[in-house]
Amino acid sequence: MKNIYNSFNNNSKQRTVHFHPDVSTQILNKRSPLEKLELIQNTITNGILANNSIILNIKPENKIGNNNNNNSKSIFKLPSNNLNESRQFAMCLKLISMLIENLKNKKITTKRDLYYQDVSLFENQSNVDKLINSICKSLGFNNLEIGAVAAQKGLCFGNIDIIDISNNDMKSFNIKDGCFLIPRINSNFKIIIKHPIDYILIVEKDSIFQLICDPLKMSNNLIITGKGFPDNNTKMFLNLLSKQYPQIPIYGFADIDPHGLNIMKQYKDGGDLNNCFMVHEMDQFHCQNLKLLDLLSNLHFLKTFDCLDFSLIDYQISFKLIESEFDDNDNNSIENEKFRNQLQRTMFFGKKAEIDLIKSNDDNKSNNKTDLIQFIDERIKISNGYEKN
Amino acid sequence: MVNIYSVAISKPYTITASGDGYLKFWSNHITETDTAKENVKEVFVHKTGLHHVAVFEDFVDTTRIGLVATVSFSGEVFFYIINQTDGSISPIDVQLNGKGNRDSYWAIQFSKDEESKSHKFGATQATGVTKIWSFTIDSLTSATFTIHGEIKPQTKNFATSLDISYNKSLLATGFKNGDVVLTQTETSKPVYTFHNFGLKGSSQSSSTIRSVKFSPLGTLLAVASDSGSYGTITLYDTIYGENVGNFTIPSHSTQVHVGAYAHEGWVFEIDFNETGELLVSSGYDGKIRVWNVTTREREATIALSITDYDDDDIPIDENATSAAVGVKFIDKGIRGGAGGDSNDGLAIISLDRGIRWFREAGGI
Numbered sequence: 197m198k199n200i201y202n203s204f205n206n207n208s209k210q211r212t213v214h215f216h217p218d219v220s221t222q223i224l225n226k227r228s229p230l231e232k233l234e235l236i237q238n239t240i241t242n243g244i245l246a247n248n249s250i251i252l253n254i255k256p257e258n259k260i261g262n263n264n265n266n267n268s269k270s271i272f273k274l275p276s277n278n279l280n281e282s283r284q285f286a287m288c289l290k291l292i293s294m295l296i297e298n299l300k301n302k303k304i305t306t307k308r309d310l311y312y313q314d315v316s317l318f319e320n321q322s323n324v325d326k327l328i329n330s331i332c333k334s335l336g337f338n339n340l341e342i343g344a345v346a347a348q349k350g351l352c353f354g355n356i357d358i359i360d361i362s363n364n365d366m367k368s369f370n371i372k373d374g375c376f377l378i379p380r381i382n383s384n385f386k387i388i389i390k391h392p393i394d395y396i397l398i399v400e401k402d403s404i405f406q407l408i409c410d411p412l413k414m415s416n417n418l419i420i421t422g423k424g425f426p427d428n429n430t431k432m433f434l435n436l437l438s439k440q441y442p443q444i445p446i447y448g449f450a451d452i453d454p455h456g457l458n459i460m461k462q463y464k465d466g467g468d469l470n471n472c473f474m475v476h477e478m479d480q481f482h483c484q485n486l487k488l489l490d491l492l493s494n495l496h497f498l499k500t501f502d503c504l505d506f507s508l509i510d511y512q513i514s515f516k517l518i519e520s521e522f523d524d525n526d527n528n529s530i531e532n533e534k535f536r537n538q539l540q541r542t543m544f545f546g547k548k549a550e551i552d553l554i555k556s557n558d559d560n561k562s563n564n565k566t567d568l569i570q571f572i573d574e575r576i577k578i579s580n581g582y583e584k585n
Numbered sequence: 586m587v588n589i590y591s592v593a594i595s596k597p598y599t600i601t602a603s604g605d606g607y608l609k610f611w612s613n614h615i616t617e618t619d620t621a622k623e624n625v626k627e628v629f630v631h632k633t634g635l636h637h638v639a640v641f642e643d644f645v646d647t648t649r650i651g652l653v654a655t656v657s658f659s660g661e662v663f664f665y666i667i668n669q670t671d672g673s674i675s676p677i678d679v680q681l682n683g684k685g686n687r688d689s690y691w692a693i694q695f696s697k698d699e700e701s702k703s704h705k706f707g708a709t710q711a712t713g714v715t716k717i718w719s720f721t722i723d724s725l726t727s728a729t730f731t732i733h734g735e736i737k738p739q740t741k742n743f744a745t746s747l748d749i750s751y752n753k754s755l756l757a758t759g760f761k762n763g764d765v766v767l768t769q770t771e772t773s774k775p776v777y778t779f780h781n782f783g784l785k786g787s788s789q790s791s792s793t794i795r796s797v798k799f800s801p802l803g804t805l806l807a808v809a810s811d812s813g814s815y816g817t818i819t820l821y822d823t824i825y826g827e828n829v830g831n832f833t834i835p836s837h838s839t840q841v842h843v844g845a846y847a848h849e850g851w852v853f854e855i856d857f858n859e860t861g862e863l864l865v866s867s868g869y870d871g872k873i874r875v876w877n878v879t880t881r882e883r884e885a886t887i888a889l890s891i892t893d894y895d896d897d898d899i900p901i902d903e904n905a906t907s908a909a910v911g912v913k914f915i916d917k918g919i920r921g922g923a924g925g926d927s928n929d930g931l932a933i934i935s936l937d938r939g940i941r942w943f944r945e946a947g948g949i
């Protein structure tokens with residue numbers, strides 16, 4: 197059986213292994229990830245055994261802000277004079293064999309685990325991430341389908357049940373047990389909040405999350421953090437919550453700097469899906485109800501927080517962010533204005549602030565935890581009053 | 586919700602630039618009984634909002650015009666021409682850079698050549714570079730800008746503020762780290778660097794330069810810079826490069842251990858009057874101070890309050906801050922109303938969304 201996919205050139209004794217979906221999906225459309233990967237592995241090993249030189253053609257990972265390089269390819273040759281190229285080739289082969297092993301055993305691992313299986317070869321985590329990303333894009337699968345996923349990192353604090361509708365599997369969580377890692381979910385999951393709550397609070401940073409998860413003071417609320425940039429799982433969790441409980445207000449609490457605002461924007465509009473792993477069309481990650489807690493207006497933020505100078509990078513992010521934010525004319529004009537207002541003020545003042553530490557008015561450094569919870573309560577009241585105006 | 590970030594004075598209009606992306610042209614030809622709000626024209630410039638505005642006045646043939654430049658938060662500069670005969674305002678297309686070259690600008694300033702040979706326009710960038718253009722106004726609808734020079738900073742540091750002195754052919758750039766660099770406008774060669782050291786070591790350390798202004802003759806340079814969360818104003822001699830004094834208020838507070846300051850908050854803008862005898866400063870503490878440059882004494886202090894407005898459109902919010910972010914002197918004979926011809930005035934913008942006009946009392 198002649199296979200165009202493994203184009204074989206007799207003259208130069210070269211085999212080109214195309215990862216590119218334009219080639220692979222046409223021929224291998226119906227094949228499973230395992231079959232595709234095995235075919236690639238076989239082609240490579242057969243090529244090596246036959247003493248042919250091999251060209252590996254992988255669709256590269258899109259770089260952020262540069263979506264026009266879809267046509268460029270990254271090509272690794274074997275043998276090669278270039279050490280880096282050979283290493284890339286070896287890494288790719290190793291990853292494919294590990295993925296095949298996992299798929300055979302129906303095992304899903306984290307990308308971190310894959311890295312630890314051969315640290316000396318992969319050198320650092322980002323090499324693994326990039327390759328997995330490229331393989332996913334080239335073959336047209338998402339990372340769950342090829343069995344290598346990011347470790348979940350979203351945390352949640354609240355009394356909720358999470359039900360997988362497809363098999364009625366239920367996980368139950370209670371605030372008495374502290375916060376929990378948001379389990380891997382998909383759009384078929386249902387989330388049940390077990391008793392009435394006042395609001396859902398999205399916190400940028402883990403450190404703040406840990407401070408305010410207090411079963412006594414925060415029992416009427418649900419708190420979520422994605423520990424910095426949220427992963428798709430956390431965003432989808434919030435998306436499901438906001439769809440199933442549209443009446444519960446959702447507030448975002450982030451550092452007063454462009455990074456914090458950018459992270460809140462990720463929750464709000466779901467982030468740029470073109471730069472994510474392959475995702476299914478029905479998956480949704482946005483949460484338009486998210487309201488940013490207004491920390492700058494009506495407040496001498498100077499006196500409340502420790503202020504730091506804006507760096508050049510902060511300005512560069514701000515210049516970009518302030519333009520991107522308002523391209524879409526949705527109905528959230530007040531929220532858009534709040535985002536813009538906060539960005540403008542930080543740029544104008546040239547200052548940013550981290551909100552880990554709220555300065556108390558009296559010098560007796562009292563319990564920072566209580567301060568922070570009180571502060572958030574106040575800001576939410578002011579936010580509500582602002583809406584009424 | 587809308588903040589005004591910058592104010593400039595021209596003969597027909599007081600011009601403000603605000604966060605909603607509008608330039609507002611408030612008529613100066615109004616009497617005591619007119620409402621400022623009803624004599625204002627709006628021009629929408631850019632969705633990201635505007636943070637700087639500057640104006641340049643000259644004649645084209647026999648028509649008196651104003652060339653207005655404004656900078657958006659995305660770093661673009663936009664130009665408009667005011668025809669002072671009929672009061673119309675129209676955008677003009679100006680090429681500052683070669684095609685495809687998109688720089689992000691921050692502070693801007695015009696400099697007028699009294700012999701009308703070579704007017705200058707300067708703009709600073711986040712990377713610390715200051716660019717200088719020569720320009721001519723060709724007609725009521727076009728102006729030509731050609732790059733004249735580029736001043737590169739010693740280290741990459743945000744260039745926050747800028748002023749140009751025609752008389753001394755000097756340009757001053759203020760930086761985030763507290764440095765002010767004095768440069769020859771013609772040659773782009775540095776002359777002096779002044780270091781301003783704000784309060785350090787505290788949680789609010791900051792030395793940011795917020796505003797630099799030459800005196801009308803160009804012999805003095807006034808610098809407003811942060812000292813922690815306080816604001817200081819320093820005077821430098823531009824010929825000998827010496828620090829010649831500070832404007833300070835007496836402090837009895839035990840909280841300030843080091844240094845004297847002019848405002849209990851950052852000083853966002855300073856401005857000389859047309860004779861150079863007075864300097865005005867606007868502070869985050871909601872105060873406007875007028876200083877005598879010779880004696881360095883305070884002549885007057887204006888405390889802004891949210892209740893200054895008698896306007897139902899602005900809800901009174903007790904938590905609102907009247908932090909003053911900009912101030913300009915209004916020369917005699919520009920703004921209408923009693924005493925406008927004989928007394929200096931002030932235009933003040935603040936974070937309570939307001940603009941206020943004040944006039945020196947007496948002599949009416």
